[in-house]
Amino acid sequence: xxxxxxxxxxxxxxxxxxxxxxxxxxxxxxxxxxxxxxxxxxxxxxxxxxxxxxxxxxxxxxxxxxxxxxxxxxxxxxxxxxxxxxxxxxxxxxxxxxxxxxxxxxxxxxxxxxxxxxxxxxxxxxxxxxxxxxxxxxxxxxxxxxxxxxxxxxxxxxxxxxxxxxxxxxxxxxxxxxxxxxxxxxxxxxxxxxxxxxxxxxxxxxxxxxxxxxxxxxxxxxxxxxxxxxxxxxxxxxxxxxxxxxxxxxxxxxxxxxxxxxxxxxxxxxxxxxxx
Numbered sequence: 001x002x003x004x005x006x007x008x009x010x011x012x013x014x015x016x017x018x019x020x021x022x023x024x025x026x027x028x029x030x031x032x033x034x035x036x037x038x039x040x041x042x043x044x045x046x047x048x049x050x051x052x053x054x055x056x057x058x059x060x061x062x063x064x065x066x067x068x069x070x071x072x073x074x075x076x077x078x079x080x081x082x083x084x085x086x087x088x089x090x091x092x093x094x095x096x097x098x099x100x101x102x103x104x105x106x107x108x109x110x111x112x113x114x115x116x117x118x119x120x121x122x123x124x125x126x127x128x129x130x131x132x133x134x135x136x137x138x139x140x141x142x143x144x145x146x147x148x149x150x151x152x153x154x155x156x157x158x159x160x161x162x163x164x165x166x167x168x169x170x171x172x173x174x175x176x177x178x179x180x181x182x183x184x185x186x187x188x189x190x191x192x193x194x195x196x197x198x199x200x201x202x203x204x205x206x207x208x209x210x211x212x213x214x215x216x217x218x219x220x221x222x223x224x225x226x227x228x229x230x231x232x233x234x235x236x237x238x239x240x241x242x243x244x245x246x247x248x249x250x251x252x253x254x255x256x257x258x259x260x261x262x263x264x265x266x267x268x269x270x271x272x273x274x275x276x
Contacts (some may be wrong), residue, residue: 004163007075016158018100018144018147019097019100019130020040020095020096020098020100021091021093021094022040022091022092023089023092023134023135024090024091024092025085025089025135026088027087028051028085028087028092029086030080031079031080032078032079032080032117033076033077033078033079034077035054035075035077036075036076036077037073037075037076038073038092038270039072040074040092040097041070041098042069042070042090042091042092042095043068043091043093043154044067044068044069044088044090045066045068045089045090045128045234046056046062046063046064046066046086046087046088046125047064047085047087047128048064048080048085048086048087049083049084049085049086050063050064050086051064051078051079051080051081051083051088052078052079052080052082053068053076053077053078053087053116054076054078055070055075055077055115055116057077058116060116061082062078062086062088064124065119065120065121065124066117066118066124067117067118067120067127068112068116068117068118069116069118069158070113070116071112072095072101074114074180085228089128089131091127091131095136101147101151104144104147104148104193104203105151105203106150106166106205107155107164107165108163110155110159111155111159111161112159112160112161113158113159114160118158121156122153123150123153123157126149126150126152127150127154127165129260130147130150130206131144134147138193138250138251139219139250139254140253141190141191141192141219141222144191144192144193144203145192145207145219148192148203148207149204149217152165152207154165158222165204166205166207167221168201168205168208168209169205170212171209171213173210174199174212175200175213175214177199178195178209178210178218180199182221182225183197186222186226186229187226187248190248192206192207192218206218223258223262226247226249226258227259227262229246230244230255230259231270233266234270234271239248240255240267240271243255
């Protein structure tokens with residue numbers, strides 16, 4: 001669903017993997033939201049410019065250093081105010097989506113937010129990365145890792161009346177069991193939730209286990225396994241498209257991006273060097 005007009009450009013899309021989650025990317029040069037509510041938890045991050053937000057009787061500025069969170073059914077309004085442009089990303093989680101996030105975090109209920117505005121650079125960066133990854137829609141594993149990780153941080157740092165989100169144990173035995181499955185099934189569509197269930201952890205705990213034990217998130221660890229497999233294929237003169245498919249990357253461009261970032265050369269350059 002999309003909408004365009006001479007002054008405003010708004011685009012919607014929905015995550016195909018989490019029912020009840022919708023995302024909005026908006027770019028306004030003139031716009032005003034009257035007081036309204038949503039039947040969803042709303043998280044909004046400004047990318048450029050800003051606006052003025054009214055909620056709970058307070059008027060606050062939205063700009064790239066702010067994160068706004070509105071509880072379900074909480075009235076709020078917004079308008080351009082001081083800025084000539086307002087480009088922002090927001091996400092809306094209905095009850096169904098919140099229940100799935102809570103399950104990934106290992107909690108019964110999600111917290112209530114007693115404030116709407118948070119200046120938390122690390123969290124803002126995380127939500128923007130998550131939003132862009134879901135928009136891109138090319139790596140379900142990475143999308144879910146960012147989703148659960150970002151909401152876990154939000155709930156832990158700023159939620160009120162929340163259930164305790166249990167940290168993962170620092171257990172190399174559990175880590176090795178997950179890593180063994182990654183090495184065996186790296187070429188398939190692995191699910192973060194399945195890997196967590198494999199060792200009796202929540203999704204959030206699995207993310208924490210990897211970060212504290214090996215210093216990498218699960219997606220980064222899996223990417224290293226896939227790149228190692230790609231090197232083995234490239235030494236056998238496989239085509240780049242075949243290699244990407246064989247090792248579990250979405251497509252050849254994904255293989256190129258990760259390979260160049262990790263090794264400093266392209267897969268083609270690696271293959272040419274291996275053939276000499």
